[in-house]
Amino acid sequence: MYQYDQYDQAMVDARVAEFRDQARRRLDGSLSEDQFKPLRLMNGLYLQLHAYMLRVAIPYGTLNSRQMTALADIADKYDRGYGHFTTRQNIQYNWIKLEDAADILADLAKVEMHAIQTSGNCIRNISSDHFAGAAADEIADPRPVAELLRQWSSFHPEFTYLPRKFKICVIASEADRAAMRLHDIGIQLIEKDGELGGRIFVGGGMGRTPMIAPEIRSFARMDVLVSYIEACLRVYNRYGRRDNKYKARIKILVHELGAEEYTRQVEEEFAHMLDVGVEPPRAELARISAYFAAPPFTDGPKTVDRSDPDFALWVDRNTHRHKHDSYVSAVISLKPVGGIPGDATGEQMRVMARLAKRYSFDEIRIMHTQNVVLPHVKIEDLPALWSELDEAGLAAPNMDTIEDMIACPGLDYCSLANARSIPLAQRISERFDASGKTGELGELKLKISGCINACGHHHAGHIGILGVDRKGVENYQLSLGGSEAEDVSLAKITGPGFTEDGVIEAVDKVTDVYLAKREGDERFLDTYRRIGMEPFKEALYG
């Protein structure tokens, strides 16, 4: 994985020193909260429902065991013994003290991590496929391009004060495992005539106005990719609305101009960009790519003893095909039955770090679905790995099932939320686990958001739940038919909302409709698309 050079380290160290001084001045009264707020947000420090919350960047969800151990140490030393992995492949700590914040950033800097640009109207953490560098179906490792964009976007003087926050995603396979078209810019690396380049999608997003990004360029060569992305940002920075934060995202600009006109303006800007010469030299991408060289894989057994049914179930559900046929990528579920999606204790983080070192060439990935991946596990090591995960309570066999739901922190932690998300997730996983329906349902992606900002990706759930505030009482809207994969679609609301108990019943009912109506191997989403909303509405509201 990428390692900081002297410039990266100097930048991060300088930012720690700068923030230490800013925090000191806030604590001694030299800065007011209004003056300090934008400064702390630039360093990922929010003031949330119960305390300060620190969001730490995990670039494209990749980290090593040393970094994971450092995250565990922060959880134990400065927080309350746990952290929360997010849908942007980052980690958040919920109980941070302002007087400790600079020390935490200094600890992060020692392991080449930071919290820069995890908040504010700037280019946020670049996200990517959690199986990057390992997936059998990728045409290239997308992480060198993501790293190039990370370096380009870090402290970019022109894009530090955009109209709104800006999210970029890079993938390199036809299968979309990163919600690429629900980003402000989505890049799919493809090959054309033997040359690598990117398909460019602009103007997707969730939030209060969900939109699927249209394709604006079918192929941008690698040697002009950064220039093209810069042109996309320039048009947005110039014409994106700054008078209304709810209409300030690039998706609104693309929608209002129309994809064709937006594209025309980008192409015009791009022509100028080529003259300006902002494109990094090809040698820079080659330098970065060298850090992402494949580990020294060795041949080994392609099968494993499956006589233990619990182990066999975990292998079936929680492993993913690797580019080397003696290996798989193993998913560590952070969704134990009745647990809090995405939460991991410091001790669990240390276990994952240790296992990554032992079984996965010291590599770890964070999934946007709030789980963790050991990307390169030799098939013959799976029994030992599973056994150690099971001992640590990390072997829930539920990837892509209804128990593997995304849930935002909701009203239990977030000051923006209108309703709680986590208790719903807990109760639904307990209910479906107890009923034994989980396996029968197969792939079913449930996503829960506690407010319209959609951090829980409810618009993209096969089943989505949105918490709303109805006169001070929590209420939940149910939606069906969303997908953030390559068959991307936005979910539609079923009808009037439900109480907490009611929405759990409602989820059960729609799964019953699916089981009654499905044909062959149809997933929930396939059945919904074939039969439409009516049978589900009939069951819910009859």
Place this chain on the structure above:
Amino acid sequence: MKILTGNDLKTGAVIWWDGQNWSLYVDCAADVGDAGEEIMAREEALRRVNVPYILEAEATADGVRPAHIKDRIRAIGPTVRADLTLKPQDPEAIDWVI
């Protein structure tokens, strides 16, 4: 009744104005009547509170109960981590929120 809340500047902890000082416990919250804005301005200037605001609450037999669920969760802690609430030994503490 009207009460005042905010966060401790150094620690971020949720605090409530008890009439003289800031307390971690909502049960200690005092009715500030019309004096809320004045108290907030003074206490903020002294850096004894961060981002304060006034909220409606009710004085009940069980103590002070903020009107909105968000403030009740602020008062007790996350409903999904009883061990992290201010009353980890009280099995009914979460019921009070709902």
